[in-house]
Amino acid sequence: MTARITGDLFKEMIINAAAAIENHKQEVNELNVFPVPDGDTGTNMSLTIGAAESALMAMTPGTLGHAAEVTAAAMLRGARGNSGVILSLLFRGFARRVKEYDSADALNFAAALMSGVDSAYKAVMKPAEGTILTVSRLASGEALVAAESEDCIEILLERTLETGFAALAETVNQNPVLKKAGVIDAGAKGYLYILDGMLKALQGVVIEKQTAGGAAESRADFSQFTEEDIKFGYCTEFIIDRKSKKDANRLRDFLDRRGDSVVVVDDDEIIKVHVHTNEPGVILTEALTFGALLSVKIDNLHEQHTDMMAVTAGAETAARKRADAETEKQAEPEEMKEFGAVVVCAGAGIEEVFNDLGADRIITGGQTMNPSTGDILEAIISAPSNVVFVFPNNSNIIWAAQQCIPLTEKNVVVIPTKSVPQGVSAMLALDVSDNLETMTERMTEAAGRVCTAHITLAARDSTFDGTEIKEGEYLALIEGSLASAGPDAAVVIDCVAGALSSVSPEFITIYAGEDVNEDDAASVAERIGAASPEAEISVIMGGQPVYHYIISAE
Numbered sequence: 001m002t003a004r005i006t007g008d009l010f011k012e013m014i015i016n017a018a019a020a021i022e023n024h025k026q027e028v029n030e031l032n033v034f035p036v037p038d039g040d041t042g043t044n045m046s047l048t049i050g051a052a053e054s055a056l057m058a059m060t061p062g063t064l065g066h067a068a069e070v071t072a073a074a075m076l077r078g079a080r081g082n083s084g085v086i087l088s089l090l091f092r093g094f095a096r097r098v099k100e101y102d103s104a105d106a107l108n109f110a111a112a113l114m115s116g117v118d119s120a121y122k123a124v125m126k127p128a129e130g131t132i133l134t135v136s137r138l139a140s141g142e143a144l145v146a147a148e149s150e151d152c153i154e155i156l157l158e159r160t161l162e163t164g165f166a167a168l169a170e171t172v173n174q175n176p177v178l179k180k181a182g183v184i185d186a187g188a189k190g191y192l193y194i195l196d197g198m199l200k201a202l203q204g205v206v207i208e209k210q211t212a213g214g215a216a217e218s219r220a221d222f223s224q225f226t227e228e229d230i231k232f233g234y235c236t237e238f239i240i241d242r243k244s245k246k247d248a249n250r251l252r253d254f255l256d257r258r259g260d261s262v263v264v265v266d267d268d269e270i271i272k273v274h275v276h277t278n279e280p281g282v283i284l285t286e287a288l289t290f291g292a293l294l295s296v297k298i299d300n301l302h303e304q305h306t307d308m309m310a311v312t313a314g315a316e317t318a319a320r321k322r323a324d325a326e327t328e329k330q331a332e333p334e335e336m337k338e339f340g341a342v343v344v345c346a347g348a349g350i351e352e353v354f355n356d357l358g359a360d361r362i363i364t365g366g367q368t369m370n371p372s373t374g375d376i377l378e379a380i381i382s383a384p385s386n387v388v389f390v391f392p393n394n395s396n397i398i399w400a401a402q403q404c405i406p407l408t409e410k411n412v413v414v415i416p417t418k419s420v421p422q423g424v425s426a427m428l429a430l431d432v433s434d435n436l437e438t439m440t441e442r443m444t445e446a447a448g449r450v451c452t453a454h455i456t457l458a459a460r461d462s463t464f465d466g467t468e469i470k471e472g473e474y475l476a477l478i479e480g481s482l483a484s485a486g487p488d489a490a491v492v493i494d495c496v497a498g499a500l501s502s503v504s505p506e507f508i509t510i511y512a513g514e515d516v517n518e519d520d521a522a523s524v525a526e527r528i529g530a531a532s533p534e535a536e537i538s539v540i541m542g543g544q545p546v547y548h549y550i551i552s553a554e
Contacts, residue, residue, distance in 0.1 A: 002153045002202045004103040007061035013198040014071055018053035019207040020197030021190055022046045028193070031186035036367070036456060036477070036546070041186035044081035044370055044396075048088060049194060051078025051372070055239075059295040063102045066241075068095035068112075070294055073239065073270050076403060077374035081396040083187040085373070085403060086120050086132055090191070093119025106156050110143035113160070130174030132187035139164035139195070157199040164192045181464050232259050232276035236283055239294040240271040246290050254286050266409065270294065339432055339439075340385030344371060344392050344401075345420055347544035350511060354391075357427040360384060366394050366420075367546045373403045380404055380412055387411045387436065389443070393423040395480070411436075415443050418480075419454075420511065420544070421552030422447035451503050453478045453496045455549040458485065493524055496551065497531035505535045505553035511542035512549060524549060 002009070021028070021042065028042030055074035061067035072095035075088035093116035098104055104112065117137045127133050142163035146156045171185040172178050178185060197207055236259075248266035251273070255262045259277030271290060277283050280298050287293060343359040345351060346366045354362060361379040365371035376397075380388045388410055392398045395418040405412045413436070417423040429446035431439060454477045462469045464482055469475060474492040475485040484495035500508065508528060512521035521539050528551065529537045535553070544550060 006103045007067035010067045011056045013201040016201035017194040017197035018049045019209045023210045028190045041083045044084040045190040048084035065099045079373045081370040085399045089120040090116035107147040110147040113140040130171040135167045135188035138167040234280045235299040236280045238296045241292040243291040334384040337385045340383035340388040342379045342390045347542040349542040373400045377404045390414045391423040419452040451553045453551040456547045497528045500553040501531040508535045509538045
């Protein structure tokens with residue numbers, strides 16, 4: 001029987017929860033409404049809580065409040081996709097409730113769960129029923145009821161899960177999209193797996209990860225450098241408990257004088273720091289004047305270089321060519337601009353398009369590989385401007401990008417582009433002679449004028465809106481809705497051509513994927529053009545994964 005949750009116990013619960021969702025992530029992925037081959041909910045939730053697992057493994061928590069805050073901060077920066085962001089908000093609200101607690105009894109633990117729900121609901125503009133929000137609210141409500149008469153937190157969580165799974169079963173009837181697909185909500189199921197992992201930790205059951213790896217730790221590609229290129233020998237990362245009122249810019253200036261690769265993220269409760277230096281002891285001593293160190297990680301770059309070079313010896317020539325090109329590109333400091341642009345996309349051809357349009361930083365990502373809030377934040381911080389526009393180009397990345405706004409002193413504006421074509425049109429509308437508000441309005445309007453079609457292969461058997469879809473069949477989505485599916489690619493393409501012609505487009509652009517050759521792309525362009533003879537047709541070998549063709553009409 002567990003009457004109180006301590007910091008050490010909470011750490012065990014999170015590590016167990018991370019293993020639980022990792023083991024079930026593919027099952028959760030399979031609940032995706034469309035049979036599109038994406039990484040989706042299970043993967044995003046696993047990577048998000050995996051960031052917390054990594055942070056906790058590197059420290060010895062003191063109080064519950066300390067452990068919960070480290071968890072919440074890591075999940076916020078590691079949040080991927082909408083499901084990951086909501087999960088991070090659930091734990092952010094939890095952490096704020098127990099901030100001052102050494103430990104928590106059943107009533108306080110239940111209240112913290114509900115605080116997490118409140119935090120998530122407040123962040124969602126239009127909360128939909130039949131989602132993780134509904135299930136977490138009902139489950140946490142039962143936790144509060146149970147805590148009134150039950151001191152044992154195991155029993156409290158058992159009742160919480162019982163109510164949660166009952167609520168999960170009802171999501172198929174509450175959400176119209178889920179009802180059409182005949183599935184329960186994926187995010188809600190992932191959340192219950194996480195709660196179940198936490199419960200099992202209290203019961204003494206250690207969950208072992210069944211799949212190799214898990215959330216891969218982000219690390220530099222040391223094959224780009226020779227030993228002489230390493231001017232500062234220690235990669236030093238730490239998190240400061242934000243108790244002091246000292247200006248974090250003073251710490252940033254201090255680090256700039258004693259190292260490079262400086263990243264300082266000043267949150268309302270913590271300061272997260274990354275720096276390459278030869279004096280990690282001096283750096284940490286100065287850091288302590290800003291507050292207590294919550295976690296510290298120091299890597300010897302010379303040793304990592306040697307290890308990585310041994311691993312990547314086979315690719316040394318190609319890596320060095322890339323390094324030489326990058327070194328030449330960065331030989332002169334970037335000139336600060338009035339406005340900067342950070343773009344999320346995948347595919348060499350598509351990256352080239354955005355580079356030509358003036359993108360300052362490109363984050364490789366999209367379908368199957370949603371970048372984390374931390375990835376986006378790093379690009380924002382490094383962009384050569386204090387005003388940065390972010391183009392997510394995927395509906396599942398928009399929210400993660402928006403979480404960066406309060407994490408930096410820069411003025412961040414997220415243009416809610418849901419596809420690559422929307423991002424291209426938005427950037428074409430970027431006029432630096434306008435004021436910020438007008439620029440934002442024009443780019444958002446430009447993105448909204450684009451009609452986007454995606455053509456790919458079904459990753460699994462599915463039924464949607466009465467249409468039977470078989471694994472391996474071609475399917476087309478227009479503005480996110482199923483337009484056509486079947487074994488004949490020509491039939492699917494002709495359906496898309498007809499649908500796009502109905503908007504009387506002036507311009508149609510076809511982005512061919514990584515598995516498409518130029519002849520096939522030209523053939524598709526001919527079929528699309530035949531249905532819209534007045535439109536100007538362009539073909540770009542985009543090289544994007546997942547989608548054979550991304551087609552825009554405007």
